[in-house]
Amino acid sequence: MLDIKAVRQDPQRVAEALNARGFQFDVAHFSALDARRKQADIDSQNLLAERKSASRQIGVLVGQGVSVDDAKAQVNAQLSKIAGQLDALTEEARQAQAEIEELLLGVPNVPLPEVPPGSSEADNMEVLRWGEPKAFDFPVRDHVELGEGLQLLDGEMAGKITGSRFTVMYGKLARLHRALTQFMLDLHVQEHGYEEIYVPYIVNRDSLVGTGNLPKFEADLFKLRTDPDLYLIPTAEVPVTNLARDRIFEDGEMGEHGVRYACHTPCFRSEAGSYGRDTRGMIRQHQFEKVELVQFVRPHQSLQALEQLAGHAETVLQRLDLPYRKVMLCAGDLGFSSQKTYDLEVWLPAQNTYREISSCSSFGDYQARRMRARWRNPASGKPELLHTLNGSGLAVGRTLVAVLENCQRADGSIAVPVALQAYMGGVSELGG
Numbered sequence: 001m002l003d004i005k006a007v008r009q010d011p012q013r014v015a016e017a018l019n020a021r022g023f024q025f026d027v028a029h030f031s032a033l034d035a036r037r038k039q040a041d042i043d044s045q046n047l048l049a050e051r052k053s054a055s056r057q058i059g060v061l062v063g064q065g066v067s068v069d070d071a072k073a074q075v076n077a078q079l080s081k082i083a084g085q086l087d088a089l090t091e092e093a094r095q096a097q098a099e100i101e102e103l104l105l106g107v108p109n110v111p112l113p114e115v116p117p118g119s120s121e122a123d124n125m126e127v128l129r130w131g132e133p134k135a136f137d138f139p140v141r142d143h144v145e146l147g148e149g150l151q152l153l154d155g156e157m158a159g160k161i162t163g164s165r166f167t168v169m170y171g172k173l174a175r176l177h178r179a180l181t182q183f184m185l186d187l188h189v190q191e192h193g194y195e196e197i198y199v200p201y202i203v204n205r206d207s208l209v210g211t212g213n214l215p216k217f218e219a220d221l222f223k224l225r226t227d228p229d230l231y232l233i234p235t236a237e238v239p240v241t242n243l244a245r246d247r248i249f250e251d252g253e254m255g256e257h258g259v260r261y262a263c264h265t266p267c268f269r270s271e272a273g274s275y276g277r278d279t280r281g282m283i284r285q286h287q288f289e290k291v292e293l294v295q296f297v298r299p300h301q302s303l304q305a306l307e308q309l310a311g312h313a314e315t316v317l318q319r320l321d322l323p324y325r326k327v328m329l330c331a332g333d334l335g336f337s338s339q340k341t342y343d344l345e346v347w348l349p350a351q352n353t354y355r356e357i358s359s360c361s362s363f364g365d366y367q368a369r370r371m372r373a374r375w376r377n378p379a380s381g382k383p384e385l386l387h388t389l390n391g392s393g394l395a396v397g398r399t400l401v402a403v404l405e406n407c408q409r410a411d412g413s414i415a416v417p418v419a420l421q422a423y424m425g426g427v428s429e430l431g432g
Contacts, residue, residue, distance in 0.1 A: 257305070
């Protein structure tokens with residue numbers, strides 16, 4: 001959530017910044033709500049002063065010849081009237097504040113100045129490329145043809161069990177999927193200093209509001225019918241980031257680089273609005289797995305932390321020898337809560353293009369304000385909002401797709417990357 005003080009100070013500036021990402025902030029509506037709240041507060045203060053003055057009127061009335069009982073009756077009647085007016089004004093101020101908060105819950109984060117302008121992914125800015133796409137001397141197969149050819153991937157069976165956008169994996173392919181997960185976790189924990197954690201796969205509404213998934217993106221979520229306040233997680237970002245909700249971290253708990261968590265979970269997404277897109281195979285599924293990286297840092301560390309976080313995700317691709325490119329998202333392509341995002345896009349030979357495999361974002365204090373997540377600044381001794389970051393390190397299914405397609409051979413077999421062979425019990429290929 002945006003800082004309401006900053007919005008009040010210059011709502012037009014906020015509107016202009018949000019316009020860069022294609023969001024129209026209704027300045028007039030916000031200002032009217034805030035004026036309503038402010039006026040109710042002013043009127044309440046005036047009535048409190050009037051009540052204080054009225055309480056002293058008994059003596060004045062008695063001095064004017066009014067009996068004590070009549071003086072008390074007059075003053076009590078006036079106090080009763082004031083109490084009713086105060087109650088009404090308190091409710092008016094509460095209602096106006098609630099409407100302001102509801103309005104701000106639907107307002108996205110403000111992009112940082114260095115974020116490039118633009119309205120879609122076509123305007124994203126390439127930062128670097130790593131690795132050279134392999135030139136194959138045989139017709140390239142996509143991951144579905146490869147997996148089915150080895151009788152290790154079965155979308156038809158998954159459709160029979162559940163429906164579209166699900167997959168069944170067998171044997172060595174299932175093991176390779178698990179090997180990727182373990183490889184990523186070991187890398188991030190042992191080399192990058194993350195603490196591995198396990199979290200629930202079901203979260204409540206408050207958790208989703210805290211990360212910015214609600215109220216705006218409810219259609220993207222799977223809601224439990226047995227309890228309308230509970231949802232399947234769309235990403236581990238939600239439960240892991242909410243570890244900081246309603247909490248104050250002492251500076252000593254933050255460590256030199258802040259708090260770093262790595263978490264492997266399934267992710268569940270309805271893929272609302274994506275009908276007809278990537279329906280073949282494992283690119284866009286209702287259920288998939290990720291190793292998520294989440295950081296809580298001091299405000300002055302967040303920009304450098306984003307560079308490091310993206311680098312941690314890049315290391316996975318480099319160790320697997322998968323060509324990729326890194327792009328900075330333009331303002332119009334930013335996620336709702338993000339102020340700056342790098343996407344890592346892996347090369348997929350069958351599509352002859354780069355596809356997103358990780359999104360690494362800095363949220364500033366946007367999520368922290370929604371969650372009341374703070375750290376104690378030792379310089380002042382007072383709690384302040386911390387900054388949150390997260391990124392995929394990586395999306396396991398899409399990494400598997402990239403390995404299958406980039407490591408394929410002419411006979412349809414798959415060479416297992418050297419970095420994964422130890423996790424495969426020495427297996428160096430699928431098929432062959």
